[in-house]
Amino acid sequence: MRTQPPARQPNPYRPGFNQAPLVFAGRTEVLDAANEALEVAAFDGRTPRPLILVGPRGVGKTVTLGEISHAAAEQHSWPTVHVEAKRADLIGELTARLRAARELFEGNTPDTPKRARVTGAKVQASVLGIGGGVEVSRTADTSQDTLNDVLRSVMTAAMARNAGLLVTLDELQNASAAELHELGGVLQETVPENWPLVIAIAALPSLREKRGSQLPTYLERAEWHPLDSLPGPDAREALTGPAEQSGRPMDQEAADLLIAQTGGYPYAIQVAGHFAWRASHGNGRIAAEHAAAAGPRIAADLEQLFLSRWEDASNRERDYLAALAVAESTIAEPNGGQVADVMHEKTRSVSYLRDRLIKKGTIYRSGSGGLHFITPGMGAWVRLHTAD
Ligand SMILES: Nc1ncnc2c1ncn2[C@@H]1O[C@H](COP(=O)(O)OP(=O)(O)O)[C@@H](O)[C@H]1O
Ligand SMILES: [Mg+2]
Structure with a gap:
């Protein structure tokens, strides 16, 4: 007698923009x-x-x-x-x-x-x-x-x-x-x-x-x-809620791994849940090994977001992005002057790059004047990408 493959359970995560989540957390x-x-x-x-x-x-x-x-x-x-x-x-x-x-x-x-x-x-x-x-x-x-x-x-x-x-x-x-x-x-x-x-x-x-x-x-x-990334408990609810409701709960260790990878960024939470769910197909729970197996998939998916922004930037704009990435690794909220310093340029001579990138929606300036990447996690990716 042949064993039946386990019934396919629909994936309860909603990776992608404008997709209402199964469990809406916080806010x-x-x-x-x-x-x-x-x-x-x-x-x-x-x-x-x-x-x-x-x-x-x-x-x-x-x-x-x-x-x-x-x-x-x-x-x-x-x-x-x-x-x-x-x-x-x-x-x-x-x-x-x-x-x-x-x-x-x-x-x-x-x-x-x-x-x-x-x-x-x-x-x-x-x-x-x-x-x-x-x-x-x-x-x-x-x-x-x-x-x-x-x-x-x-x-x-x-x-x-x-x-x-x-x-x-x-x-x-x-x-x-x-x-x-x-x-x-x-x-x-x-x-x-x-x-x-x-x-x-x-x-x-x-x-x-x-x-x-x-x-x-x-x-x-x-x-x-x-609105920014979800604070710890809300991020956890957004990540574990859909699995729980769908009858395949997520182990705490798995959730810890995935939360660390997403930084509480809601888009990334849905992507992480989606791939962890897939990696645990045929199991009754989502365990740490499944979360670890999903890791590279999650990273590759998020990389697409960063890559599309990067490819949309001119060479000079990329220089600016690379400088911002370096500056934000040492200063919490670098301003235009501090980014220019990394480039060994005068603020005035590179401010047009900053303005263009703001207009393109790749970076933004917070109320206090600090510059940030619009997609959370992009700074780390740019640093890795431009390391050599
Ligand atoms: N509070 C939340 N709880 C769970 N998932 C969320 C929450 N907010 C956003 N998401 C998920 O994040 C992703 C991005 O949401 P979206 O509304 O398109 O973002 P924005 O409009 O800010 O670009 C979607 O996959 C959505 O399901
Ligand atoms: Mg939107």
């Missing part, structure tokens, strides 16, 4: 703030300040927006209008999606049955702009309504249904100064209306660079929430 401060904003808007009849999540790539800004969207649907039966800012036409996209939300509230979306009520369950399938929701057809727009007009009419329709609206704007660092001002101006005008409207934004730290003349006051005065 309680942001989620509490978002719940508070939703309650203020839903029950107190005041429009709260927008929330802005800023942080490096892969720390979980997009999935946190998704969690806020869940909270809006589950606790208030509010739908979400989600827009990712591309290189152009943020205002046009947002206007089109708001128009679709108005149709949803008015109950005459072509692909929504008339009787559909805006209830929690229904709303979940109606996260506008995130796949599976109501289709938005830009070409079908014939009206010339401005963002202002559409926002007013969608909120009127929402309130007629005793509902409200969450608007999530992702990758806002891609918006131009003109778009940010137009957006800020329109949203600013809504504040005295006391609409049940909550705005949650996510962006790379370069959005902070625009503070001052480029960023409208409305956004300056927002509630800024910096």
